[in-house]
Amino acid sequence: xxxxxFLSDFGLADDFVGTCKGVMLKISPxxxxxxxxxxxxxxxxxxxxxxxxxxxxxxxxDSVYLAVVDPGVGTERRExxxxxxxxxxxxxxxxxxLIPAAEALGGASSVVELTNEEYRIHPVSNTxxxxxxxxxxxAYLAVGVGLRExxxxxxxxxxxxxxxxxxxxxxxxxxxxxxxIDRFGNARLSIREYGxxxxxxxxxxxxxxxxxxxxxxxxxxxxAGAGELILVPDSHWRLSVSINKGSAAKALSLSVGTKVxxxx
Amino acid sequence: xxxxxFLSDFGLADDFVGTCKGVMLKISPxxxxxxxxxxxxxxxxxxxxxxxxxxxxxxxxDSVYLAVVDPGVGTERRExxxxxxxxxxxxxxxxxxLIPAAEALGGASSVVELTNEEYRIHPVSNTxxxxxxxxxxxAYLAVGVGLRExxxxxxxxxxxxxxxxxxxxxxxxxxxxxxxIDRFGNARLSIREYGxxxxxxxxxxxxxxxxxxxxxxxxxxxxAGAGELILVPDSHWRLSVSINKGSAAKALSLSVGTKVxxxx
Amino acid sequence: xxxxxFLSDFGLADDFVGTCKGVMLKISPxxxxxxxxxxxxxxxxxxxxxxxxxxxxxxxxDSVYLAVVDPGVGTERRExxxxxxxxxxxxxxxxxxLIPAAEALGGASSVVELTNEEYRIHPVSNTxxxxxxxxxxxAYLAVGVGLRExxxxxxxxxxxxxxxxxxxxxxxxxxxxxxxIDRFGNARLSIREYGxxxxxxxxxxxxxxxxxxxxxxxxxxxxAGAGELILVPDSHWRLSVSINKGSAAKALSLSVGTKVxxxx
Numbered sequence: 092x093x094x095x096x097f098l099s100d101f102g103l104a105d106d107f108v109g110t111c112k113g114v115m116l117k118i119s120p121x122x123x124x125x126x127x128x129x130x131x132x133x134x135x136x137x138x139x140x141x142x143x144x145x146x147x148x149x150x151x152x153d154s155v156y157l158a159v160v161d162p163g164v165g166t167e168r169r170e171x172x173x174x175x176x177x178x179x180x181x182x183x184x185x186x187x188x189l190i191p192a193a194e195a196l197g198g199a200s201s202v203v204e205l206t207n208e209e210y211r212i213h214p215v216s217n218t219x220x221x222x223x224x225x226x227x228x229x230a231y232l233a234v235g236v237g238l239r240e241x242x243x244x245x246x247x248x249x250x251x252x253x254x255x256x257x258x259x260x261x262x263x264x265x266x267x268x269x270x271x272i273d274r275f276g277n278a279r280l281s282i283r284e285y286g287x288x289x290x291x292x293x294x295x296x297x298x299x300x301x302x303x304x305x306x307x308x309x310x311x312x313x314x315a316g317a318g319e320l321i322l323v324p325d326s327h328w329r330l331s332v333s334i335n336k337g338s339a340a341k342a343l344s345l346s347v348g349t350k351v352x353x354x355x
Numbered sequence: 356x357x358x359x360x361f362l363s364d365f366g367l368a369d370d371f372v373g374t375c376k377g378v379m380l381k382i383s384p385x386x387x388x389x390x391x392x393x394x395x396x397x398x399x400x401x402x403x404x405x406x407x408x409x410x411x412x413x414x415x416x417d418s419v420y421l422a423v424v425d426p427g428v429g430t431e432r433r434e435x436x437x438x439x440x441x442x443x444x445x446x447x448x449x450x451x452x453l454i455p456a457a458e459a460l461g462g463a464s465s466v467v468e469l470t471n472e473e474y475r476i477h478p479v480s481n482t483x484x485x486x487x488x489x490x491x492x493x494a495y496l497a498v499g500v501g502l503r504e505x506x507x508x509x510x511x512x513x514x515x516x517x518x519x520x521x522x523x524x525x526x527x528x529x530x531x532x533x534x535x536i537d538r539f540g541n542a543r544l545s546i547r548e549y550g551x552x553x554x555x556x557x558x559x560x561x562x563x564x565x566x567x568x569x570x571x572x573x574x575x576x577x578x579a580g581a582g583e584l585i586l587v588p589d590s591h592w593r594l595s596v597s598i599n600k601g602s603a604a605k606a607l608s609l610s611v612g613t614k615v616x617x618x619x
Numbered sequence: 620x621x622x623x624x625f626l627s628d629f630g631l632a633d634d635f636v637g638t639c640k641g642v643m644l645k646i647s648p649x650x651x652x653x654x655x656x657x658x659x660x661x662x663x664x665x666x667x668x669x670x671x672x673x674x675x676x677x678x679x680x681d682s683v684y685l686a687v688v689d690p691g692v693g694t695e696r697r698e699x700x701x702x703x704x705x706x707x708x709x710x711x712x713x714x715x716x717l718i719p720a721a722e723a724l725g726g727a728s729s730v731v732e733l734t735n736e737e738y739r740i741h742p743v744s745n746t747x748x749x750x751x752x753x754x755x756x757x758a759y760l761a762v763g764v765g766l767r768e769x770x771x772x773x774x775x776x777x778x779x780x781x782x783x784x785x786x787x788x789x790x791x792x793x794x795x796x797x798x799x800i801d802r803f804g805n806a807r808l809s810i811r812e813y814g815x816x817x818x819x820x821x822x823x824x825x826x827x828x829x830x831x832x833x834x835x836x837x838x839x840x841x842x843a844g845a846g847e848l849i850l851v852p853d854s855h856w857r858l859s860v861s862i863n864k865g866s867a868a869k870a871l872s873l874s875v876g877t878k879v880x881x882x883x
Contacts, residue, residue, distance in 0.1 A: 094644055096637075103367065103631065106406050107590070109360075109391035113414040116358055116389060120415065125644060127637035142634050149740075149750065150641040151648065165575045212413070217575040219590040222413065311693045311745040326635070326747035367631065370670050371854070373624075373655035377677040380622055380653060384679065429839045476677070481839040483854035486677065 093180075093233045094151050095124045098143055099159040099221060100131040107219070111157075111226040114212060118230035125150070134162035136188050137253050141270065144191035145327045147179070156192065157229035158183040159221040170205040170224050171250065172232065172241055180232045182225050187253035199247050206242035258282055264354035269332075269345050276338025277331045278345040282353070284324040289355070295322060297332065298352045299343060306332070306353075322353070357444075357497045358415050359388045362407055363423040363485060364395040371483070375421075375490040378476060382494035389414070398426035400452050401517055405534065408455035409591045411443070420456060421493035422447040423485040434469040434488050435514065436496065436505055444496045446489050451517035463511050470506035522546055528618035533596075533609050540602025541595045542609040546617070548588040553619070559586060561596065562616045563607060570596070570617075586617070621708075621761045622679050623652045626671055627687040627749060628659040635747070639685075639754040642740060646758035653678070662690035664716050665781055669798065672719035673855045675707070684720065685757035686711040687749040698733040698752050699778065700760065700769055708760045710753050715781035727775050734770035786810055792882035797860075797873050804866025805859045806873040810881070812852040817883070823850060825860065826880045827871060834860070834881075850881070 095115060101107035108129050115122060127146050131139040139160035150156075161168075161184040169185040175196035181189045185204075193199045205211075205224060210231055215223040228241055258281050259266040265287065271279040289295065289308045297306040297320075307315070308322045315321045315335040320342075325331045332339045332351065339345060359379060365371035372393050379386060391410050395403040403424035414420075425432075425448040433449040440461035445453045449468075457463045469475075469488060474495050479487040492505055522545050523530040529551065535543040553559065553572050561570040561584075571579070572586045579585045579599040584606075589595045596603045596615070603609060623643060629635035636657050643650060655674050659667040667688035678684075689696075689712040697713040704725035709717045713732075721727045733739075733752060738759050743751040756769055786809050787794040793815065799807040817823065817836050825834040825848075835843070836850045843849045843863040848870075853859045860867045860879065867873060 094648070096641065098634075098637075103392070104394045106362075106392040106410060109362075109389060110410060110413050112389050113360065113391075113410060113418075116387065117413070117415045120358070121387065123644065123649065125637060125640050127641075128631070128634040130632045146634060146638060146641060149638050149645070151645045154641075165577050216588070216590055216592075217577075222590070313693050313745075324744070326744055326750070328744075367656070368658045370626075370656040370674060373626075373653060374674060374677050376653050377624065377655075377674060377679070377682075380651065381677070381679045384622070385651060429841050480852070480854055480856075481841075486854070 092119060092122050094154050095122060095157055095229050095233050096127050096146065096150050096154045097124055097129075097157045097229075098127040098131065098139060098146070099129045100133050100135065100139065101129050101159070101221065103129055107221065111222050114222055114226040115230040115233075118227055119234040122230060122233045131160050134160065136160050136162065136186055137255065138271065140188050140191045140253060141327075143188065144195050147192050147195045153178045155179070155229050155232045156181040156183075156189070157225055158188050158192075159225055160184075160188055161186070161220065164220050165217040168251070169245075170220060171202055171245070172205060172228055172238060173199040173202040174238050176200045180238065182229045182232065184220070185251050187251050190250060190252055201238055202245050202247050202250060203238055203242040204245050207240065210236070210241055256281075260286075260288070263288070264352055266350065266352045268351065269347055269349040270329075272340045272345065272347060276340040277325070277333040278340050278343075278349070279325060279327075280330045280332065280351060282330045284328045284330055287330060287353075289322070289353075293355060296354050297322070299345070299349060356383060356386050358418050359386060359421055359493050359497050360391050360410065360414050360418045361388055361393075361421045361493075362391040362395065362403060362410070363393045364397050364399065364403065365393045365423070365485065367393055371485065375486050378486055378490040379494040379497075382491055383498040386494060386497045395424050398424065400424050400426065400450050401519065402535065404452050404455045404517060405591075407452065408459045411456050411459045417442045419443070419493050419496045420445040420447075420453070421489055422452050422456075423489055424448075424452055425450065425484060428484050429481040432515070433509075434484060435466055435509070436469060436492055436502060437463040437466040438502050440464045444502065446493045446496065448484070449515050451515050454514060454516055465502055466509050466511050466514060467502055467506040468509050471504065474500070474505055520545075524550075524552070527552070528616055530614065530616045532615065533611055533613040534593075536604045536609065536611060540604040541589070541597040542604050542607075542613070543589060543591075544594045544596065544615065546594045548592045548594055551594060553586075553617075557619060560618050561586070563609065563613060620647060620650050622682050623650060623685055623757050623761050624655050624674065624678050624682045625652055625657075625685045625757075626655040626659065626667060626674070627657045628661050628663065628667065629657050629687070629749065631657055635749065639750050642750055642754040643758040643761075646755055647762040650758060650761045659688050662688065664688050664690065664714055665783065666799065668716050668719045668781060669855075671716065672723050675720050675723045681706045683707070683757050683760045684709040684711075684717070685753055686716050686720075687753055688712075688716055689714070689748065692748050693745040696779070697773075698748060699730055699773070700733060700756055700766060701727040701730040702766050704728045708766065710757045710760065712748070713779050715779050718778060718780055727778075729766055730773050730775050730778060731766055731770040732773050735768065738764070738769055784809075788814075788816070791816070792880055794878065794880045796879065797875055797877040798857075799875060800868045800873065804868040805853070805861045806868050806871075806877070807853060807855075808858045808860065808879065810858045812856045812858055815858060817850075817881075821883060824882050825850070827873065827877060
């Protein structure tokens with residue numbers, strides 16, 4: 092049986108996650124459910140999409156991804172499931188949450204809207220499609236129900252996409268933005284380490300709209316002095332503007348969305 | 356092997372839940388343990404009972420429910436296990452926690468007090484029967500040990516019950532009470548949607564002891580204006596007094612236990 | 620397949636734990652992973668070691684313990700795995716975290732440094748060896764890869780150890796220290812109940828460097844009056860200085876590390 096990788100913004104204070112698991116185990120007894128995280132910030136579709144995309148590097152290849160960050164529940168937004176060319180499946184709302192992960196897995200080869208009433212828990216609530224629509228579909232996929240059983244096929248390019256600004260690289264300069272501030276005050280950037288073209292030890296110039304300042308690109312915090320402004324890769328292989336033993340976000344007044352440029 | 360559905364007020368900050376799982380896996384290797392929630396408010400037996408009862412709609416039919424919200428641990432309160440006529444089993448303290456769930460599953464067909472010392476972890480601590488008494492019993496039930504092996508049968512009507520006020524419905528008026536205030540300030544009522552007799556769109560009168568005010572019964576928040584006082588079903592199929600994009604609890608000074616009446 | 624018992628200080632707010640689980644399930648599909656706790660205080664190696672040691676009483680005998688509290692990640696500290704004479708395995712950083720648990724399981728019979736590059740996820744990050752080094756090794760051990768496959772054997776006495784003061788018992792007096800203050804203000808001591816030599820009901824003398832005061836040794840909180848200063852065993856079978864329905868830590872200004880002596 093395929094593993095179900097479950098991501099949501101349900102939190103763990105309530106019984107939401109447990110109830111979804113009951114629904115899945117009732118349909119596919121013995122299925123393994125991996126909690127990726129349930130603490131995506133409430134309704135933060137873009138943050139959830141980034142975590143899901145990153146996770147694809149580490150999850151079993153034939154996983155069924157169940158992802159629910161769904162501010163539009165109860166409105167007209169569609170419910171969808173898709174298959175990737177790498178052999179994974181994904182289930183969730185049609186709000187862009189699944190797209191970056193699907194692309195990281197080679198792209199979606201087939202998409203359906205979840206219109207088949209047989210694969211839902213009735214009555215379907217207005218507020219909790221995680222339980223009533225998405226969990227049952229994930230469980231049916233895990234035991235081998237075919238994607239086309241679940242509803243009618245829809246064009247891949249009809250899926251909603253996140254309106255995410257692309258990083259721009261030209262002439263050795265990368266224009267990017269802050270996508271997250273972690274609890275230590277590190278400002279995580281949209282730039283991935285492996286696409287940056289920079290090398291450890293490079294003395295770079297960081298510009299946040301104020302004329303620019305020097306920043307050193309290092310492999311680890313251990314390679315920097317206390318209080319030094321550094322560019323350092325995080326565990327998601329993204330670059331982070333950091334101050335060793337300090338808060339870069341506070342020192343430079345960085346927040347989610349701040350535009351930055353980096354060059355040699 | 357049967358699934359164990361585990362609910363407690365242990366929280367996740369400590370190793371309590373993990374230790375209980377070790378005990379269970381040692382007795383029944385490979386058993387599947389579903390965490391319903393471990394964040395029932397400390398010692399809140401009634402809140403735990405409501406979550407457990409609700410969960411029975413969604414859990415595998417032959418589940419073993421392990422439920423530990425146990426303010427009386429170390430006192431004379433009994434430890435019990437029971438079978439329901441639907442084929443589920445339940446294990447926990449004899450303090451009313453299990454009763455609403457058992458009734459939702461067709462009622463208890465057989466109850467034992469857990470007196471058989473063979474099915475405990477020795478030495479039994481004074482403070483943690485979840486680990487030493489209830490978890491082993493749940494694991495033995497999951498692998499097929501019979502209920503009567505675990506102790507001596509006791510009469511169903513000897514079980515402790517929660518002293519919960521019943522809602523009263525007469526002449527189109529329902530007298531009920533607030534059972535929970537959620538983090539958004541929605542006041543969840545003791546009334547279940549399917550027993551209310553109201554219909555979406557009804558203009559109702561809500562009385563909280565102050566003469567009464569108008570409230571509209573709607574299917575979703577999306578059907579209400581910002582700031583509108585509404586009656587709306589939640590994901591547990593209970594009615595909730597809510598203010599769209601506001602806090603009904605603050606606006607009306609509602610708290611757990613507040614009596615309300617509703618009529619057309 | 621062997622159960623993996625997973626302890627860390629990763630918390631549950633992020634996807635760290637979920638990513639480690641993906642790594643393990645990819646290597647050993649279907650393996651059972653038991654979350655002991657992921658809320659060890661950040662970088663608190665000694666606290667993690669105590670929880671891990673205690674857990675060994677309750678976990679399946681052939682468990683693979685995956686323990687990651689690793690303030691030295693990215694420095695020269697070694698990565699190790701070991702086998703105990705009881706048949707368990709342990710994986711983690713060489714910083715003392717594993718030692719008390721290994722000793723509780725009869726001692727380490729064989730230890731290796733994790734030098735075999737084949738059993739890692741590449742590229743290995745500088746900050747997250749839980750994902751890239753320790754999780755894969757735990758998963759390979761769970762499916763039967765031999766310890767010596769994983770790297771080169773090293774002497775047991777070369778392992779780093781925690782610099783923990785031993786309790787001293789002489790002439791009926793025990794010199795110990797506070798190892799933890801829980802959320803109720805109970806001061807947990809380094810003394811284990813079964814080595815104390817005291818008996819329930821004993822009137823003892825507690826000295827915290829101020830001349831001493833009377834304290835009664837009781838089996839449960841229920842055996843004490845409100846406001847009474849008591850010595851009471853906790854669920855880890857350690858003695859705790861407590862005030863029934865009050866905070867001993869506040870009343871006596873106790874904190875982690877406070878030295879205490881107890882005698883009849």
